[in-house]
Amino acid sequence: MELTCDTKYSFRLLQQMGGLLRRQWRLEQCLGKVRALASLSIDQTESETRLQSYMGIASYREDLLAAFWEGEPTALPRSTKLQCRCPFCGLDFVGKKDLSAHLSLAHRGERPVLLIAGREPESDATIRQSIGPDDVTVENCTLVRISRSGVPLRGNSPDTLRALLCDETNTVLEVDLMNRFETSADPISQFYRLSVRVPGKLELDAVDRDFVRLLASNNVHLSDIDYFLSRPSTQGVVREYADALGAYVRGVLVKDGRGGSTLPFSEGGILYGKALEILQSFRRPLPIVICSLVRLASNDFTLAREKTGFDRLDYCYAILAPTLGHSLPNLTENQTRLRRTIDKTVPLCPIDETLDTILTLAALNIEQQQSLAQYLRATEHPRLTGQDRAKIYVLLALAALQLNAAFEAREALRLLRNVYPFEAWATRELNTLEG
Numbered sequence: 001m002e003l004t005c006d007t008k009y010s011f012r013l014l015q016q017m018g019g020l021l022r023r024q025w026r027l028e029q030c031l032g033k034v035r036a037l038a039s040l041s042i043d044q045t046e047s048e049t050r051l052q053s054y055m056g057i058a059s060y061r062e063d064l065l066a067a068f069w070e071g072e073p074t075a076l077p078r079s080t081k082l083q084c085r086c087p088f089c090g091l092d093f094v095g096k097k098d099l100s101a102h103l104s105l106a107h108r109g110e111r112p113v114l115l116i117a118g119r120e121p122e123s124d125a126t127i128r129q130s131i132g133p134d135d136v137t138v139e140n141c142t143l144v145r146i147s148r149s150g151v152p153l154r155g156n157s158p159d160t161l162r163a164l165l166c167d168e169t170n171t172v173l174e175v176d177l178m179n180r181f182e183t184s185a186d187p188i189s190q191f192y193r194l195s196v197r198v199p200g201k202l203e204l205d206a207v208d209r210d211f212v213r214l215l216a217s218n219n220v221h222l223s224d225i226d227y228f229l230s231r232p233s234t235q236g237v238v239r240e241y242a243d244a245l246g247a248y249v250r251g252v253l254v255k256d257g258r259g260g261s262t263l264p265f266s267e268g269g270i271l272y273g274k275a276l277e278i279l280q281s282f283r284r285p286l287p288i289v290i291c292s293l294v295r296l297a298s299n300d301f302t303l304a305r306e307k308t309g310f311d312r313l314d315y316c317y318a319i320l321a322p323t324l325g326h327s328l329p330n331l332t333e334n335q336t337r338l339r340r341t342i343d344k345t346v347p348l349c350p351i352d353e354t355l356d357t358i359l360t361l362a363a364l365n366i367e368q369q370q371s372l373a374q375y376l377r378a379t380e381h382p383r384l385t386g387q388d389r390a391k392i393y394v395l396l397a398l399a400a401l402q403l404n405a406a407f408e409a410r411e412a413l414r415l416l417r418n419v420y421p422f423e424a425w426a427t428r429e430l431n432t433l434e435g
């Protein structure tokens with residue numbers, strides 16, 4: 001059948017009428033339901049007028065809703081897979097998993113990072129050692145902002161930062177490294193506040209000389225430390241270093257309860273810790289020896305194999321470290337060196353009394369001149385820390401084992417069975433002894 005223009009118009013009119021009738025029928029249906037639900041006796045004309053201006057109502061399955069109110073999450077219908085859109089390139093993905101995979105492959109941004117001598121500094125760090133250009137690495141960085149002592153610098157690059165870290169000796173650098181890995185994304189940034197305190201060798205030498213002259217004696221007083229810290233050599237960029245040396249000597253006086261010290265005994269260890277924190281950055285004889293003494297005081301044998309140049313201390317480590325699985329240096333060579341050099345020493349720093357006793361006892365072990373009475377007397381010292389007592393018992397047990405004094409060895413080992421870090425060794429030796 002061919003449709004003329006008029007018939008087309010009539011056909012459309014009929015379609016529209018049909019649509020209207022269908023809508024009218026649906027309206028009647030709804031109206032019936034609403035009336036039944038609300039039991040309202042509203043006349044049809046009025047209700048029709050009202051219905052046209054009413055909002056729709058989403059009906060929800062009563063059992064599911066009840067279950068939801070009861071707190072059953074499973075009552076909620078499961079969502080179908082999410083349509084995800086990449087925020088950077090606009091690509092669409094079905095499901096978050098696919099989008100995550102795409103993001104990590106196509107738009108991955110790494111945190112920018114600064115490495116100094118292979119290590120990332122803390123975000124607020126102090127640099128105490130001089131740095132060479134090869135020691136500074138900057139990775140994942142597209143933009144650098146630097147302020148020196150609060151003044152922003154212009155035209156910065158990783159090379160600017162490298163040059164500053166190598167050249168500056170006494171300043172504060174605030175460094176903002178940024179990685180704009182994606183033009184439409186905020187850059188990832190990493191901030192470092194670097195206090196650069198790198199004294200020169202001559203400045204440090206002057207401090208060490210004053211320290212040895214004023215404080216390397218066995219009769220130091222707190223006022224000597226004050227005097228040392230008032231010396232011109234201890235001012236300026238070396239101040240932190242000098243303060244740390246002072247803290248060590250204060251620790252010695254507190255631990256021994258002498259030299260005008262009134263602080264509680266336990267403060268000694270805290271002062272030792274403060275000294276170690278700063279002094280461990282300096283590769284010089286005085287701080288190396290002090291740090292090694294402080295580590296020995298706290299039974300930290302992690303750097304036991306590093307020679308300090310202070311023979312008695314090195315021998316003490318050589319005796320004690322093997323009990324913790326560190327290999328033993330050649331003691332025969334040590335013995336001869338000990339005899340040869342023992343009278344040719346110069347004072348370097350004070351040592352607290354119990355630590356000094358421990359060094360002496362260790363030397364006795366090495367020279368095989370031990371008498372058990374000396375070790376036993378040392379265990380009765382009134383100002384022993386738990387760590388020092390443990391070391392003395394280890395030396396006692398070692399001496400007793402050498403002398404085949406099984407009873408004394410067993411007694412000492414039993415006391416060490418639960419004492420860190422010697423417990424495993426003590427248990428092993430005890431088992432061998434009791435076979």
Ligand SMILES: [Zn+2]
Nearest residue numbers: 086088089090
């Ligand atoms: Zn993308």
